[in-house]
Amino acid sequence: MRPDTPAENVDHTAEAARLERTAGRYPEDAEALLLQAAAHLELADDRPAATALYDRLLATPDTLENAPLVRALKASNLWEYDHEAEARAIIDGIRAAAPRDPAPWVIVAESLESHDELEAAHDTFTQAATLLLTDVAEPPYATRPVLFGRHRVRRMLGLPHDDWDARADTLHSSPISLDELHDPKRVWSLGSDNPQELEAEISRLRAELGTYREALSRPFPVAVLHWPAEELTELLSAYPDLTTEYPSHPEHLATIETSLRELSTSGTGNLGIVTGTVPSYEAFAASEGSSPSDTALLPQYATTLAARGRAVAWPPQRTSECWCGVGTVYVECHGGANA
Structure with missing residues (x-):
């Protein structure tokens, strides 16, 4: 499915079947593709079939890249069709395992929240924030839903602002503040006879909808293509016309960082890097009926890898290993001020 396809025009069952077939063709990407297929089955309200896909993935735990994410999605789905006890057991297991990926935390906390388990949702968001963000000066983009979700639940519970809420406010970029977006009284305004209250609420909803539209219009990251040194050497040896695109490996790495910084400065979020391999690129070129020497094919290849779930945020x-793979921490490598 194209990322700009309106949701109401999608046959979710057919799309799920297509993704399952694609997973068979690309077993190395099966996890991401089957998760997308399960999401379409949930949207088609075929929740038992979605659970079957989650179970299919969990049946081979040694090959899963993110087992906690699959378990979290399964728990959320189970609760939606009256399997509350099993969902709760999975959620408890995820919290006990304390994964380092924020996505499972957000999914299970929002599942608790959606079923009016606000105290449990708050505890889950707080546990995630403490685990993932304590002593972290710059929260990664992927952790923002943890802080935003916690802020929302605390507003629903009537709790005062704390340091985590202040950090969420700092990261929030919408013109409508988080306090307004998460105000429990907002729903009352929708039933008001006061035109000013209704107009104010419409403005808030438009701001919130704008954020959702931005996320929905780009379900996978804007990704820049990265070639490891060995792969780039092989690529240029086989297709020397690409030398104009990649004069040297150091220049290639510097261009990646510069491009991503420019995109970030322009306000583009959800950025990522995909790593190419020559066999994969050649197969992609063949599928497009094009030559690997065609430079116009490179961004298309990057987008395809991102759509297949291969992007790294x-x-x-700053203190994590740099994306370039040399083993140096980011701040001392391409994340330095003069990079």
């Missing part, structure tokens, strides 16, 4: 934390 950028930027990494």
Whole structure:
């Protein structure tokens, strides 16, 4: 499915079947593709079939890249069709395992929240924030839903602002503040006879909808293509016309960082890096009926890899290993001030 396809025009069952077939063709990407297929089945209200896909993935735990994410999605789905006890057991297991990826935390906390388990949702968001963000100067983009979700639940519970809420306010970029977006009284305004209250609420909803539209219009990261040194050497040896695009490996790495910084400065979020391999690129070129020497094919290849779930979020934390793979921490490598 194209990322700009309106949701109401999608046959979710057919799209799920297509993704399952694609997973068979690309077993190395099966996890991401089957998760997308399960999401379409949930949208088609075929929740038992979605659970079957989650179970299919969990049946081979040694090959899963993110087992906690699959378990979290399964728990959320189970609760939606009256399997509350099993969902709760999975959620408890995820919290006990304390994964380092924020996505499972957000999914299970929002599942608790959606079923009016606000105290449990708050505890889950707080546990995630403490685990993932304590002593982290710059919260990674992927952790923002943890802080925003916690802020929302605390507003629903009537709790005062704390340091985590202040950090959420700092990260929030919408013209409508988080306090307004998460105000429990907002729903009352929708039933008001006061035109000013209704107009104010419409403005808030438009701001919130704008954020959702931005996310929905780009379900996978804006990704820049990265070639490891060995792969780039092989690529240029086989297709020397690409030398104009890649004069040297150091220049290639510097261009990646510069491009991503420019995109970030322009306000583009959800950025990532995809790593190419020559066999994969050649197969993609063949599928497009084009020559690997065609430079116009490179961004299309990057987008395809991102759509298949191969993107790594950028930027990494300053003290995490740099995306370039040399083993140096990001702040001392391409994340330095003069990079």
